[in-house]
Amino acid sequence: MEGSGLWLSQRNFKIDSSRPNSSPKHQPLSNPGLSGSHTFLTIKATSQLSKTKMSGIEVAIFGPRDGVAAVKAVGEKLNGKTRLELNRTGSYEQNGLTPSTWEFEHLNASLDHAGLQDVPVRIMIRPCGAPKLGPDFVYSDAEFEQMKSDVRKFKESKHMSRERGDGFVFGVLRQSCSVPQMLVVDRVRTAELKHLAGDDFKCVFHRAFDLVISTSRDEMWVDDLEWLKTQGMAILTSGGCGNASNNTKALKQVLIETARIGQELIVGGGVRSDTLESLGNGMGGLGYIYALTSLHSVGMVLHSSFLKRDPSNVVSFDVEEARKFKATLYTLISSQGCAN
Numbered sequence: 116m117e118g119s120g121l122w123l124s125q126r127n128f129k130i131d132s133s134r135p136n137s138s139p140k141h142q143p144l145s146n147p148g149l150s151g152s153h154t155f156l157t158i159k160a161t162s163q164l165s166k167t168k169m170s171g172i173e174v175a176i177f178g179p180r181d182g183v184a185a186v187k188a189v190g191e192k193l194n195g196k197t198r199l200e201l202n203r204t205g206s207y208e209q210n211g212l213t214p215s216t217w218e219f220e221h222l223n224a225s226l227d228h229a230g231l232q233d234v235p236v237r238i239m240i241r242p243c244g245a246p247k248l249g250p251d252f253v254y255s256d257a258e259f260e261q262m263k264s265d266v267r268k269f270k271e272s273k274h275m276s277r278e279r280g281d282g283f284v285f286g287v288l289r290q291s292c293s294v295p296q297m298l299v300v301d302r303v304r305t306a307e308l309k310h311l312a313g314d315d316f317k318c319v320f321h322r323a324f325d326l327v328i329s330t331s332r333d334e335m336w337v338d339d340l341e342w343l344k345t346q347g348m349a350i351l352t353s354g355g356c357g358n359a360s361n362n363t364k365a366l367k368q369v370l371i372e373t374a375r376i377g378q379e380l381i382v383g384g385g386v387r388s389d390t391l392e393s394l395g396n397g398m399g400g401l402g403y404i405y406a407l408t409s410l411h412s413v414g415m416v417l418h419s420s421f422l423k424r425d426p427s428n429v430v431s432f433d434v435e436e437a438r439k440f441k442a443t444l445y446t447l448i449s450s451q452g453c454a455n
Contacts, residue, residue, distance in 0.1 A: 172197055172441065173237070173381075175211065175420040178204030179222035181432040183229045185421070188437035198235040200284055200418070207422065207430050209244030210322075213265050216272050223274050235280035237319060240265050240308070250298055252288040252323035259287070259304055266311045277315040283308070284351070286323025297330045300339040309346050319349045322383060328365060329355040337372055344378040351418060353384030360390040363397025370398060374411040381416035388439040391417075392447055401448060417444075 174185040176199055186197050201222055202211035219238060226234055242261040245251040254262070266283060275281040287304040291297035305320070312318050320343050328336050343350060354362030354369055359382050366382060373380040386394060394417075395401050408415055419440065423433035 172437075173200055173416065173418050174198075174437065175200040175202060175383075175418065176222075176432070177202045177207045177211070177420070177422075177430075178214070179218050179225060180204075182222045182234075183225050183231060184432055184434060185437065186226070186231050186234055187229075188421070188434045189441050198237065198280065200237045200239060202239045206244075207420070211239045212241050212244065213239055213262075216268055216274075219269065219272065220274055233279050235282070236275075237282045237284050237317070238269055238275075239321075240283050240285040241321075250288065250290075250326060252286050252326065253290070253298070253301075254287060254304075262287075262308060263311055266308060270311075270313070270316070275316060280317060282317030282319065283312050284319045284321050286321040288323050288326060294332055294335070297332060297335070298326045299335075300324075300327060300342065302339075302342060305343075305348075306346060309348065314347075317349070318347070319351050319381065321351045322353060324350055324352045325354070325356050325384070328352065328369070340369070340372055340378070341376055344373075344376045349379035349381055349416075351381040351383050351416075353382070358385030358390070359383065360385060360394045360397065363394060366394075367398045370404065370407065370415060373415075374407045374413050377411060377413050379414050379416060381418050383418035386417050386419045388436060388443040391440070391443050395447060 172189040174181075174189065174197070176182055176185055179201070182199055182201075185199060189197055199222070200211075201214050201219060203214045204218060206212035219236070222236065223232075226232055240262050242254065242258045242265070262285065269275060269283075285305075285308055287301040287308070288298045289301040289304075291299050300320070309318050324336075324339075327339055340350065350369075350373065352366075352369060353359040354364075354366035359366060362384075370380055382394070395404065398404055399407075404415055419437075421433050421437040421440065422430050423436065424430050
């Protein structure tokens with residue numbers, strides 16, 4: 116500790132806890148290309164990293180079949196709860212779509228049967244994949260009405276549980292009115308979906324935010340980030356289009372901002388066992404991340420689907436990769452002096 120601030124990295128970058136707006140000036144962000152999968156793990160603030168609360172690895176599953184296998188591969192509890200993000204069966208190539216209520220009910224039944232009834236489930240609300248023309252996540256009136264209907268449908272199914280931490284994952288964008296080619300959060304529609312979800316169910320603004328970052332001018336994406344926090348929403352992003360490990364400079368900026376405002380950050384996009392080390396190092400190292408999140412009492416999350424593609428181009432859940440991810444994470448935490 117140094118005065119009222121905390122020295123967070125070898126580069127002597129200082130965050131002053133008495134000045135909430137003391138984050139560094141942002142530089143224009145790069146615009147890499149878009150990719151698919153995500154991975155999740157929360158680092159909770161504590162006085163010692165050995166007491167770090169990893170609220171679990173969140174696994175994105177595409178259909179209910181892999182739910183039990185995913186939880187068992189990473190462990191039901193990793194210093195906290197493992198959680199699942201449910202997408203429609205076969206929708207991986209479209210980066211995840213809204214599942215049916217039957218799929219959600221079937222997942223719940225399989226979790227119950229396996230004694231895993233306390234595992235939280237976050238439901239993807241996305242009516243369609245990317246259009247052939249125009250930006251993704253900018254929906255027509257009919258598509259947005261479908262999103263609202265789906266939120267209502269899942270709530271009315273009575274299978275969602277506030278107590279175990281169930282919730283929704285969605286993202287809605289619009290064209291900026293002031294800057295050509297820039298995409299921003301559609302605050303009117305997002306607020307409407309959040310209102311429909313209610314306070315009982317947690318909501319995450321998904322990787323649509325990648326496009327907000329990658330098309331933003333200077334620091335303008337921070338305004339949307341702060342607004343999402345006022346709505347009580349977490350943020351899932353890879354720091355721009357493409358894989359998270361290629362966007363570490365931007366992700367470090369996002370981490371600083373989410374920590375400053377006390378918002379949960381979920382890092383996703385190509386997060387695998389073989390990219391964990393470069394991702395952590397690129398964001399300043401695990402010690403830096405821990406110090407920053409501790410200072411502001413927030414968490415950082417990693418999120419992955421742990422999928423593999425066989426020679427026939429069939430995509431399936433990779434149990435060994437999920438186990439390797441968990442083991443690699445623990446090894447990195449220990450080797451970088453982040454545990455006693």
